[in-house]
Amino acid sequence: MKPATRAAQALGWIDETTRAVIPPLHAATTYLRDPDNRYRSGRSYGRADNPGYDQPEALLAALEGGEAALLFASGMAAATAVFQALRPGDHVVVPRVMYWGLRKWLQGFAAGWGLAVDFVEPDGYEAALRPGRTKLVWIETPANPTWAVTDIAAVTRAAHAAGALVAVDNTVPTPVLTRPLSLGADLVMHSATKYLNGHSDVIAGALVAARRDDFWRRLVGIRAEGGAILGSFEAWLLLRGMRTLFLRVERACRSAALVAAHFSAHPKVREVLYPGLPSHPGHAVARSQMTGGFGGMLSIRVADPIGTAARVQIWKRATSLGGVESLVEHRASVEGPDSPAPPDLLRLSVGIEDPADLIADLEQAL
Numbered sequence: 576m577k578p579a580t581r582a583a584q585a586l587g588w589i590d591e592t593t594r595a596v597i598p599p600l601h602a603a604t605t606y607l608r609d610p611d612n613r614y615r616s617g618r619s620y621g622r623a624d625n626p627g628y629d630q631p632e633a634l635l636a637a638l639e640g641g642e643a644a645l646l647f648a649s650g651m652a653a654a655t656a657v658f659q660a661l662r663p664g665d666h667v668v669v670p671r672v673m674y675w676g677l678r679k680w681l682q683g684f685a686a687g688w689g690l691a692v693d694f695v696e697p698d699g700y701e702a703a704l705r706p707g708r709t710k711l712v713w714i715e716t717p718a719n720p721t722w723a724v725t726d727i728a729a730v731t732r733a734a735h736a737a738g739a740l741v742a743v744d745n746t747v748p749t750p751v752l753t754r755p756l757s758l759g760a761d762l763v764m765h766s767a768t769k770y771l772n773g774h775s776d777v778i779a780g781a782l783v784a785a786r787r788d789d790f791w792r793r794l795v796g797i798r799a800e801g802g803a804i805l806g807s808f809e810a811w812l813l814l815r816g817m818r819t820l821f822l823r824v825e826r827a828c829r830s831a832a833l834v835a836a837h838f839s840a841h842p843k844v845r846e847v848l849y850p851g852l853p854s855h856p857g858h859a860v861a862r863s864q865m866t867g868g869f870g871g872m873l874s875i876r877v878a879d880p881i882g883t884a885a886r887v888q889i890w891k892r893a894t895s896l897g898g899v900e901s902l903v904e905h906r907a908s909v910e911g912p913d914s915p916a917p918p919d920l921l922r923l924s925v926g927i928e929d930p931a932d933l934i935a936d937l938e939q940a941l
């Protein structure tokens with residue numbers, strides 16, 4: 576079966592008790608112990624085991640081509656679990672252009688934990704690797720908010736040769752457009768808050784692993800013991816959202832390409848940053864590792880970003896991305912002084928509205 580079919584049917588699972596095609600919502604926090612003191616159900620307590628995770632985790636693992644997936648309370652909980660699984664003294668290589676919340680957390684956490692962190696440009700990974708000492712390489716591509724593109728296969732070859740694992744934040748392209756595990760990566764991370772759920776009503780995160788190895792078991796332990804778990808209702812909503820992932824991403828890609836093409840020739844727009852444009856520095860690599868489109872995210876650089884954002888009617892001035900409604904945000908205001916976001920940059924998350932409305936609204940705002 577093709578991935579879009581598996582997503583639409585959430586793997587086609589049927590509830591054994593009722594024959595429902597949609598799973599029940601499990602609220603239980605505890606499970607009955609057998610008279611002989613064992614737990615034959617395999618579940619004892621809700622922090623470690625939630626039957627409502629099984630289907631969304633299985634679906635996400637299938638879409639990413641991994642052996643296992645883990646849901647978390649947020650994208651940040653998923654990402655930070657990966658770094659917490661490392662040991663003091665370990666070295667990690669991360670991009671300079673990346674989701675700002677994780678960059679900020681790494682700048683604070685890494686020192687206290689004894690991690691050595693190098694922040695690099697997309698072409699700077701190989702030079703930063705310290706064979707034997709580098710334990711993890713982190714990739715985000717296309718990366719917030721300039722949509723810098725990193726060659727996952729090339730960086731992974733170099734990282735593996737140096738003995739490091741590779742984790743990819745796949746929030747923006749989603750498995751519809753990029754499957755990092757098939758390019759050699761070991762782990763995929765998602766802010767499931769964004770495209771996977773897609774309706775701006777759930778905060779969630781996920782990790783997917785190529786293999787159920789020792790590192791994976793460490794991550795399972797960090798979730799169960801650290802307790803950054805997703806609520807049952809949120810897991811249920813997330814699965815509901817993932818059923819329409821392909822429709823939403825395909826529509827957002829098509830509309831984002833139209834918006835990018837329209838405004839790249841606009842006298843009031845200094846630059847359009849979109850990996851789908853041949854002028855984008857990451858276009859060639861994006862072409863080779865993304866299939867079916869270049870994503871629903873782009874940025875524009877304009878003389879009056881705050882004023883432009885103030886005048887939109889249909890686009891909503893809000894943070895986040897990957898929802899059905901289109902959002903605009905001045906990233907430098909959010910990210911602060913050490914941000915790689917130029918002060919004239921507006922980030923656009925293209926939703927599923929009619930693209931003609933989105934273009935006309937930005938036109939009048941400019």
Ligand SMILES: *Cc1c(COP(=O)(O)O)cnc(C)c1O
Pocket residue numbers: 649650651652674676677715719744746747765766767768769778779780896
């Ligand atoms: C939002 C986001 C995160 C953080 O996820 P939360 O669910 O907000 O904790 C991480 N990476 C990227 C690319 C994001 O867009």
